[in-house]
Amino acid sequence: MKLERKHALVLIGIAVWNLVTYVTFIKNLAGTEGRPTGYYVAHTVLIIVNLLIAGVLGSWGFRAYKASRRTDVKV
Template identity: 70%
Template sequence: MKLEKKHAFVLLGIAAWNVITYIRFIKALIDTEDRPTGYYVAHTILIIVNLLIAALLGTWGVRAYKAAKTSQKSTV
């Protein structure tokens, strides 16, 4: 499958969205009080997994952008 720049931008946008929303989620979790330990453990795992997904999508987005840029140069 050939990825174009538009695909790279979508991947990078989703990665950025995950990072922004989960940073806000971290701040909200820190401000939360009087919850059972399981609540914090579960939400911390969710945060870690989603930030890892963001890192993966960001990596794919950068690679797709570079590949599309290289492909565009070779066809011009």
């Protein structure tokens, strides 16, 4: 499957969005007190999974972007 530059930019954009929103979520979660342990466990798992997804999408996006730059070069 060949991804074009626009696909790569969408993947990178989604990865950045996930990263920004979940870093904010981490800060907000750290500021809470008095919640049950299950609350923190569930949200921590959610954060980890979404940051991993952001890493995978970002990696795919950067690889696709680099590949699209190589194919755009014309001599």
